[in-house]
Amino acid sequence: MMTDANPSSSLTVLVVDDAATNRNLMAAFLARLGHEVIFAVDGVDALECFAAQRPDMVLMDLMMPRMDGFEATRQLRSRQDMAWAPIIIMSALNTDADIVAGLDAGADDYLVKPVSFAVFAAKMRTMARLLGMERRQRELLERMQAISNGVIDGLVTFDERGIIRSANPAASRMFACADGGLNGLRVTELVAPRGERPPYRLLARDLAGSPVGADGVVHQLDGQRADGTVFPLEVGVTELHLDGQPLYIGVLRDISERISQQAAMADHAYRLQRYHDEQHREQELARQIMGSQIDAEALRDPRIHFTVMPARRFSGDLVVAARSPSGRLFAMLADATGHGLTAAISVQPVLPVFYTLVARDEPLAQLVGDLNAVLHRSLPVGRFVGAALVCLSGDGREAEIWVGGVPEVAVIGTDGRVRQRFPSDHVPLGVVNTAAEGCQVARCAVLPGEQLVMYSDGVVEATNDEADSFGVARLEQLLAAHPADGRIEALRIALAEHLAGASAHDDMSALLLDCAPSSDFFGLWDAMI
Structure with a gap:
């Protein structure tokens, strides 16, 4: 052949x-x-x-x-x-x-x-x-x-009267008909009635949802199978002219699964939003409860400058301060293991102990010991709290310092440079049942105009997208370049510029204390003598 x-x-x-x-x-x-x-x-x-x-x-x-x-x-x-x-x-x-x-x-x-x-x-x-x-x-x-025949979408051709001239197997299966069973039907029989049926000469306009001759327009209708079942149908119609006569090619797609998926996604999104809203309300309540335990009034002392920049909604870093009856200023910067809500909860037990002992004018060493004992009892294994505690005398001329598990505490001279360093020579609070030697504090004389500087490791370890850490050197250069009352704000700006939109991997906090007497120290002194 x-x-x-x-x-x-x-x-x-x-x-x-x-x-x-x-x-x-x-x-x-x-x-x-x-x-x-x-x-x-x-x-x-x-x-x-x-x-x-x-x-x-x-x-x-x-x-x-x-x-x-x-x-x-x-x-x-x-x-x-x-x-x-x-x-x-x-x-x-x-x-x-x-x-x-x-x-x-x-x-x-x-x-x-x-x-x-x-x-x-x-x-x-x-x-x-x-x-x-x-x-x-x-x-x-x-x-x-x-x-x-190989196309997974249904294909039909029909004339200007709406008579189907051909249909591929996918279209026949879609409408539950045998192969060839759609031929000769009016194409409107594939669509579930929506009120008055359109004239057949306007069929393409009805199906495509646009004037006849517009190509690629997709319209969603309700399809109707041979057994009467109604399903969501997507239709696109293209008009051709063969031998001067119009011929319409319809691309039909059963979008039941897509509609089902969209409904499931919408329900999932609703549930997620509701869960998010509930979590937000609960977290806001937790934040308010935790915030209410901090003596905000004490932090308004003009000698105190601080910032807390959480990596998440909750911060595992804590800055607190309180003044004793004798005029001494106690301040603490604490950094719990991790960050977020779990870290924030870890530091909460120290608040009532801190305020109670300061109100009783207990020595700093006693305060450290009692804080450690509370955390050792309340925290699970593997959880602890690094902290730097400072007690500034009423006349602002002497400081007691204890550091465990956070970066060193520095004394900044009047020229803005580090004059003395107190390294972290104790284990963090809550790790062991600290003996008396673990509560020993260091003492130093300070001068008016100097500052005590405490910060968490999240500050110096803040890393941008170029894997560059903020570092101790950059921190100390910033402190030296700004006056005492502008250093905290300069640090906030510098950290934001350094990260340049990158997410912080840890909470960042800093606390600066001016070495100066309390505002009513001399009145208290006169009353005492």
């Missing part, structure tokens, strides 16, 4: 003739042209050979026994499917009526015997070209049909 469009390709030709001489002559002609030959001696034999071997072409005689060529041509033409096989009548009958009758029976050409080889060869070349063109078109249609 012919396998390509080249006219010189070999064809399989069925020769139908009751005369052996004619069959032999055609066999010689066809062999010379490079074609293969199948023989049939009459119309009945021709039908059987055609069904069994599917030749590319038929050369048909007219006057034969059992079934003549006219009837055999009619039956062969009726039995051909999409594959076209040319039928050429070759007969000695040469009247116009015979030629017309042969062509009306379904023949593609008519040759009168005897036929010269030159004419026969030219006819065969013409038919081979026509066969090649037909097969290219058929292959293209088959390819397009295969693509249409």
Whole structure:
């Protein structure tokens, strides 16, 4: 059989003739042209050979026994499917009526015997070209049909009256119909009624939701399956013009799963929002309760400058201060393990102990011991609180200092430079049941205009996206470059600029105390003496 469009390709030709001489002559002609030959001696034999071997072409005689060529041509033409096989009548009958009758029976050409080889060869070349063109078109249609059948979306074509002309298997399955079951239906039968049905001449406008001819517009409708089930349907319509007549191509998509997913996502988002709101309310309540335990009034002492910058909503860093009855100023910067709510809870037990002992004017060493004992009892294993505690005398000339688990405490001279350092030489609070030696404090004389500086390790370890840490050197340069009352604000700005939008990995806090007497120290002194 012919396998390509080249006219010189070999064809399989069925020769139908009751005369052996004619069959032999055609066999010689066809062999010379490079074609293969199948023989049939009459119309009945021709039908059987055609069904069994599917030749590319038929050369048909007219006057034969059992079934003549006219009837055999009619039956062969009726039995051909999409594959076209040319039928050429070759007969000695040469009247116009015979030629017309042969062509009306379904023949593609008519040759009168005897036929010269030159004419026969030219006819065969013409038919081979026509066969090649037909097969290219058929292959293209088959390819397009295969693509249409393989598309997961439903595809339908319909005319301006809304009559479906074709539908791919996906469209048939979508509407619960057998393959081909949609053909001939009105396309509006695929859509669940929404009030009055639109005129069919406006069908594309109704489906696409836009004027006819607009391509790529998608509209959501309610589809209706053959069993009456209604489902969400997405439709896009494109208008074409073939032979001057409009043809519409509809792309149909069952979006039931998408709608279900959207509903599930909306419900999930609602639940998440409700959970977030509840968490926010609970955290705000917790923050207010925790904040109420801090003596905010004591932190308004003009000698105190501080900042607390949490990595999360809650800070594990704590800054507290209180003044004893004798005028001493106690201050503490605490840094609990981790950050967030759990860290914030860890430092809460120290507040009542701190305020109670300061109110009783207990020594700093006693305060450290009692704080450690409370945290050792209340915190689980692995949790502890680093802290720096300072007690400034009423006249502002002497300081007691205890440091455990946080960076060193520094004394800043009047020139802004570090004059003395007190390193962390104790374990953090809550780690062990500290003996008396673990509560020993350091003492130093301070001068008016100097400052005591405490900060958490989150300050010096603040790291930007370039893996550059803020560091101790940068901190001390900043302190030296600014006056005492502007250092905390300068530190806030410098940390924000250093991080440049990067998230802080730990809470950041700093506490600066001016070395000065309390505002009513001299009145208290006079009363005491």
